[in-house]
Amino acid sequence: xxxxxxxxxxxxxxxxxxxxxxxxxxxxxxxxxxxxxxxxxxxxxxxxxxxxxxxxxxxxxxxxxxxxxxxxxxxxxxxxxxxxxxxxxxxxxxxxxxxxxxxxxxxxxxxxxxxxxxxxxxxxxxxxxxxxxxxxxxxxxxxxxxxxxxxxxxxxxxxxxxxxxxxxxxxxxxxxxxxxxxxxxxxxxxxxxxxxxxxxxxxxx
Numbered sequence: 001x002x003x004x005x006x007x008x009x010x011x012x013x014x015x016x017x018x019x020x021x022x023x024x025x026x027x028x029x030x031x032x033x034x035x036x037x038x039x040x041x042x043x044x045x046x047x048x049x050x051x052x053x054x055x056x057x058x059x060x061x062x063x064x065x066x067x068x069x070x071x072x073x074x075x076x077x078x079x080x081x082x083x084x085x086x087x088x089x090x091x092x093x094x095x096x097x098x099x100x101x102x103x104x105x106x107x108x109x110x111x112x113x114x115x116x117x118x119x120x121x122x123x124x125x126x127x128x129x130x131x132x133x134x135x136x137x138x139x140x141x142x143x144x145x146x147x148x149x150x151x152x153x154x155x156x157x158x159x160x161x162x163x164x165x166x167x168x169x170x171x172x173x174x175x176x177x178x179x180x181x182x183x184x185x186x187x188x189x190x191x192x193x194x195x196x197x198x199x200x201x202x203x204x205x
Contacts, residue, residue: 001083002039005122009037012093012115023109033093034060037119038083042203044126044166045069046136048173049092049107060088068174069132074197075204085204087126089119091135103177107135127166128199133173141168150185156192169196 012035018027034050053063061069070080079085092107099105116139131137137145137152144159146152152170159168172178182188
């Protein structure tokens with residue numbers, strides 16, 4: 001990791017903005033920012049926010065969502081957590097808490113405006129961004145994002161073929177809550193995942 005990126009990452013990991021200067025209600029627990037940026041990886045996992053297990057472990061995707069995501073990517077845990085391969089930078093760095101139904105709240109609104117542009121500027125080598133969920137798609141895709149997650153992911157071929165760098169692929173969140181979505185949209189596993197795995201493997205070679 002470059003010195004500048006290492007210094008900025010240290011500042012992010014010490015961040016308390018959602019407790020000391022929150023937008024709305026403060027974070028209901030002690031902040032624990034989780035991210036794995038990289039100055040060498042070509043692939044960025046632009047994810048949503050840590051869940052309860054990740055908040056405890058301090059490492060991204062140490063849960064069932066991570067197992068499903070690694071299966072989608074066709075990589076082992078060792079490959080996944082090697083920062084020469086992947087940078088993992090969620091839209092919200094801390095577990096945001098849960099709603100009344102037990103679902104995770106959206107990423108905190110403070111994180112992306114405070115830190116994301118600076119982190120991206122220090123990772124110019126990224127040439128593939130996997131936008132996981134609507135919050136990452138909104139930030140990284142702008143007007144290319146559709147009116148819903150399904151519309152955006154269904155339009156993946158046009159998004160992939162668009163000129164410019166880095167290349168972007170939209171993905172649903174790998175949460176178990178999206179199992180029904182995967183069953184209703186079999187084209188995701190049949191059409192998108194083979195290209196995704198091929199692109200991942202070519203960059204890890």
